[in-house]
Amino acid sequence: MNISLSKIKTSNPIINIYIGSFLLSLAIFDVFVYSFFNLNITSFLPGNLNLFFPLIIGFIGLSFIRMEYSGIKLVDNINKHINPSNFNALLTLLIIFTVLKAIPPALSWMVLDANISGDTKAACTGTGACWTYIKVWFKRFMYGMYPNELHWRINSAFILVIALGFVGYFFKENLKKYLALYYVVIYPIIAFLIIYYLISGGSFGLVWVETGAWGGLSLTFIVSFFCLIFCFPLGMILALGRRSNLPAVKYVSICYIEFWRGVPLITVLFMSSVMFPMFLPEDFFMDKLVRVIIAITLFEAAYCAEVIRGGLQALPRGQYDAAKSLGMGYWKMHIFVILPQALKLVIPGIANTFLALVKDTPLIFVVGLAEIAGMLALAKTNPKWLGFAMEGYIFAAIIFWIICYAMSKYSYNLEQKYKTER
Amino acid sequence: MDNRGIDFGFGFLKQEASFDMQFTLLDYDGQDSYAWAYVVALLNTLLVSFLGIIFCTILGVIIGVARLSQNFLIRNSAAWYVEFFRNIPLLLQIFFWYYAALRALPLPETAEPWFGVTYMTIKGYYIPSMIWENLNVFLSCLIAAIVSIIFIRIYARKLQEREGKQLPVFYISIGLLIILPLLSFLIGGVKLDFELPVLKQLAQTSFIFEGGIALPPELIALVVALSLYTSTFVAECVRAGIQGISKGQKEAAASVGLNPNQILKLVIMPQALRIIIPPTTNQYLNLTKNSSLAAAIAYPDLVLVFAGTALMQTGKAIEIVGITMLTYLTISLSIAALMNWYNKRIEIKEK
Numbered sequence: 065m066n067i068s069l070s071k072i073k074t075s076n077p078i079i080n081i082y083i084g085s086f087l088l089s090l091a092i093f094d095v096f097v098y099s100f101f102n103l104n105i106t107s108f109l110p111g112n113l114n115l116f117f118p119l120i121i122g123f124i125g126l127s128f129i130r131m132e133y134s135g136i137k138l139v140d141n142i143n144k145h146i147n148p149s150n151f152n153a154l155l156t157l158l159i160i161f162t163v164l165k166a167i168p169p170a171l172s173w174m175v176l177d178a179n180i181s182g183d184t185k186a187a188c189t190g191t192g193a194c195w196t197y198i199k200v201w202f203k204r205f206m207y208g209m210y211p212n213e214l215h216w217r218i219n220s221a222f223i224l225v226i227a228l229g230f231v232g233y234f235f236k237e238n239l240k241k242y243l244a245l246y247y248v249v250i251y252p253i254i255a256f257l258i259i260y261y262l263i264s265g266g267s268f269g270l271v272w273v274e275t276g277a278w279g280g281l282s283l284t285f286i287v288s289f290f291c292l293i294f295c296f297p298l299g300m301i302l303a304l305g306r307r308s309n310l311p312a313v314k315y316v317s318i319c320y321i322e323f324w325r326g327v328p329l330i331t332v333l334f335m336s337s338v339m340f341p342m343f344l345p346e347d348f349f350m351d352k353l354v355r356v357i358i359a360i361t362l363f364e365a366a367y368c369a370e371v372i373r374g375g376l377q378a379l380p381r382g383q384y385d386a387a388k389s390l391g392m393g394y395w396k397m398h399i400f401v402i403l404p405q406a407l408k409l410v411i412p413g414i415a416n417t418f419l420a421l422v423k424d425t426p427l428i429f430v431v432g433l434a435e436i437a438g439m440l441a442l443a444k445t446n447p448k449w450l451g452f453a454m455e456g457y458i459f460a461a462i463i464f465w466i467i468c469y470a471m472s473k474y475s476y477n478l479e480q481k482y483k484t485e486r
Numbered sequence: 487m488d489n490r491g492i493d494f495g496f497g498f499l500k501q502e503a504s505f506d507m508q509f510t511l512l513d514y515d516g517q518d519s520y521a522w523a524y525v526v527a528l529l530n531t532l533l534v535s536f537l538g539i540i541f542c543t544i545l546g547v548i549i550g551v552a553r554l555s556q557n558f559l560i561r562n563s564a565a566w567y568v569e570f571f572r573n574i575p576l577l578l579q580i581f582f583w584y585y586a587a588l589r590a591l592p593l594p595e596t597a598e599p600w601f602g603v604t605y606m607t608i609k610g611y612y613i614p615s616m617i618w619e620n621l622n623v624f625l626s627c628l629i630a631a632i633v634s635i636i637f638i639r640i641y642a643r644k645l646q647e648r649e650g651k652q653l654p655v656f657y658i659s660i661g662l663l664i665i666l667p668l669l670s671f672l673i674g675g676v677k678l679d680f681e682l683p684v685l686k687q688l689a690q691t692s693f694i695f696e697g698g699i700a701l702p703p704e705l706i707a708l709v710v711a712l713s714l715y716t717s718t719f720v721a722e723c724v725r726a727g728i729q730g731i732s733k734g735q736k737e738a739a740a741s742v743g744l745n746p747n748q749i750l751k752l753v754i755m756p757q758a759l760r761i762i763i764p765p766t767t768n769q770y771l772n773l774t775k776n777s778s779l780a781a782a783i784a785y786p787d788l789v790l791v792f793a794g795t796a797l798m799q800t801g802k803a804i805e806i807v808g809i810t811m812l813t814y815l816t817i818s819l820s821i822a823a824l825m826n827w828y829n830k831r832i833e834i835k836e837k
Contacts, residue, residue, distance in 0.1 A: 145558035152557045159559045326818035327811045328775035334793055335811070339803045423575040430782055437577055444585065454586035461574045461582065468573035 077131055081139055084128025091122030092160065099165045119157055126153040185449055197452040198459050201443050205459070208279015208434050214271065218282050221262040225255045225289070252293045259286060275353040279434035281463065287357055287435070288422045294361040295421070296414075299368025304398065306373055317369070324366035329424055332359050337431040356428050364421045371413035375406035408482045415475030419468055436460050498800045499524070505795050507786040509702045520796055527791035528813065534708050534787065535774040541713035542773060543766075546720025553725045564721070572718040576776055579715055584707035584783045594685060595693040603682055609694070611701040612683035619677035624670045631666040635659045704785035712773055719769045727762035728754070760832050767825045771818055778814070788813060 095118045097103045106117045126147050134140055146156045177192030180199060188194035198205075207215050228251060232243055263286075265272045278286070305317030324332075336359035337352060344350065379402060387397040407414075426437040434442060440456040443449060499521040506516050507526065511533060514526045552564035571579070589608060592598070597607045605612040618624065635658075642653040670676045683698035731754055739753040780787035781794060793810045797803055 145556075148556055152555075152560070156557060156559050159563055322819065323815065326815035328778040328789070328814055330778045330781060330789055331793060331807060331811050331814065334789070335807050338797070339807050342803065419573075423573075426575045426577040427779070429577065437575075437581065440581070453589065454582075457578060457582040457586050461578055464575055464578060465570070465573045469569065472573070 077134055080128045080131065081134060081136070084125045084130075085139075087121050087125030087128065089125075091118040091125060091157070092164070094118045094121075095161050095164045099168050118161065119154075122157045123150075123153060126157070193455050193458075194452050195455065197443075197449055197455055201439075201449070201456075204280060204443065205436055205439050206280045207282055208439060209277040210273060210279065210282075211271075211277070214265075214273065217262050217265070217270065221258050222282070222285065224258050224262075228254060228258075248297050252290075255289070255293070275351050278353065280439050281436050283353075283428075283433065283435040284422075284425045287353075287360065287425050287428060290357050291360045291364055291421055291425075292418055294357075295364040295368050298361065298365035300372055300403070302365060302369035303372035303376060306369065307376055321366045321369050324363050325370070329360070329363055329427055330430055332363050333427060333431050335359070352431070353433065356431060356433060360421070360424065360428075364417060364424075367417050367420070368414065371410050371417055372406065374413060375408075375410035376402065378409050379406055411479045411482060412475060415472065415478070418475075419471055422468060422471065423464070436463070495802075496805055498802050498805070501800075503796065503799075505799065507791060508784075509705065509786055520800070523796060524788075524792050524809070527786060527788045530785070530791075531774075531777055531780070531787040531789075534705065534712070534777045534780060534785070535770075537705075537709045538712035538716065538773050538777065539770050541709065542716040542720055542769070545713060545717035546766075547724055549717060549721035550724025550728070553721060554728055568718040568721055571714050574715075576711060576715045577779055577782060579711040580707055580779055580783055583711050584703065588703045588707055593693065594695055603680075605683055605695060607695070608703070609700075610703050611706055612695045613699050613701065614680040614682045615697070615699045617679040617681055619679075620675050623674040624667060624676045627666045627670040627674065628663075631662045634666075635662055638662075702785070704780070704783050707783060708777065708780050708785055712776060716769055716773045716776075719772075720766055723762050723765040723769065726765075727758040727760075730761045731757050763832075764825060764829055767821060771821055774817060774821075775814060 094105055097105055104114070106114050109117055127150065129139060130143055130147050130153070134143075147153050173192045175192075178195055179188045179192070180195040181187055182196050183200055185194075185197075187196045203212065203215070207218055210218060232246060235243055235246075261267060262270070263273070263278070264275070302317050302321060305313045306321065308314050308317070333356060336355045340355055340359075341350070383401060383405065384397065387401040392401065426435060428435055429438040429441070432438075437460065440453075440460055443456060444453050500519050502517055503520045503523040504516045505523075507514055507523070507530075509530065510526050511529045512526050514522065549564045549567055552560050553568070555561050555564070591606055591608045594605070594607045594609060597605045600606055603614050638653070638658055639655055642655045645651050645653060671678075681697045683695040683700075686694055686696045688694055735753055735757065736749060739749045744752065777787060778789040781790040784790060788810060793806055797806045800806070
């Protein structure tokens, strides 16, 4: 079927453009009016033709517009970008019409018919979303079952930890060499102490809050934060181990990596919560949250190791030889020559691993830790607030989407910043 | 371990499982052993993975190609699709489909048929089941068709190498695939009947569909979420693969006189597949491992049935978690080994 053959042959392309754009705008207008005002201006046409009318008209219009060169910038752009062939014209129309059809119901559900006022379910009278539910439960989604009057402790702990994370930027030139030491050793310890003393409490006159009460988004942050910090150095060691010349070290690393990469995280979490306590001495107690963090760290370290190994393998042999010929030992060579270059190469891969880690944290829900997915499940089954699962999941999805999208964009920027021509 | 009163052993596998499963592929009831429960649950896991892999491949290839389209709208819609589904945790997506989207479906009594004979309801998707007569004749015809296609391919390749002639292998294959099974219907005495799902009233307000195959909503939610999520990664692999082929290859192929179809088939695809297949296999593995999230919405897969119910009943934590992990490990390692073998086979042999 080639409709462009039936195009009216005129010496003046302007007429074609006029006819084409008229038909195209008619088609778009038809769909627009129908979806926004529920007004069917082509209702005089019989059944199926009525349905496909805008598609046919728009298609003919686009094939009128399509030409090599018209001299009008807009038309040339349209032809080049959305209308290069019949097939593309059809897809273009389908996309435009789908968007036009989808906007009104989505808009009315999310904004126009939605309710946000009030404090009870009774306030939700509209046919749209009930954002009141999110508003009422917001603190629970953020802080879990943590006591309301103590939320400042979580907030201030996060602010402190983030502020300490930026300290590295302000290091003086002569302190720069301790930067890695700071981030790998000192920072995690300080962060742990802050979170332990401020969020858990128990000393300095703060009330003890057990980890079972932690939850919501803040728990997601705590778990991902510690896993991120710990899994990176562990992964680095494993990657070096896998490339080691010592057979024992090499095979232990390989077994470790392949084992963790082969099992799903959910079974690892089950193991950490069910099996692991059995191997501990009778009087020894380890908090469930700590066990889960250890499990996720061990799991993600294997993925991290594989990514870093990729970077190590990508370096040319000459770098190793050059470092050795300068008289550097194994550790010196790796710390000053190999790892800086290798890590630069694998920034996107590392960022992907970290993203996967953040996206995996909702899984701790299955062992009974109520982070945001867990809180949603709780709120959903609350007898006073039945029937708002959709709003809850959309809310959580938006939050996670923003976090993950920001992370991926940041990693892209980092990649561009450290990109060096090789 | 001893001082906690735990005895280690696999004897429990022979005991009666005495729990029921909502959805099984093979016959199973509470009187069967734990070992059989394990097999049935493993099959459920494999079913989800299999369906997920098929759908995510189809979607992923379409989106991946669309990301390279010259059409501005298509390119950007595909890019937004990838950014959207990739950045939302899989568990949330599964929950969304299961608790929010599928709960909005109609009850069985008010369900409108899709395609005339299938019903999408809140209790699941009901499709007609097939009742075969002389199924083995049909299957042997199908196998014969596949075997003959393989031989024709080999012959066509030899013919091309020897004389430079090209057989229309594709059309011959399609023809064989249609004609041989059709013959089995006409001569072989194969009969195919469909059992349609029929609405049945259980009580005043309780309706149910009987007959046919019922796909439970857990399965649908899981397959939809897994394939949407994984398809974004497959799409990125496909895009990287096609972009990895330098323009010169295409131009060189065109300059020796190949037509666009031949360029795609003989020059671009073999090279692109070399880049696409290893990371895509990785994604398939991830999908298989992610299918264990089924436990969160109570789809009876390996983790829920074996590492959940069976573990609670027997208390054999070490053995059961060990077996479960070993199963996933076996699947992963065997696919990885297969992939390594394939990689070796197709890698560029440099002199």
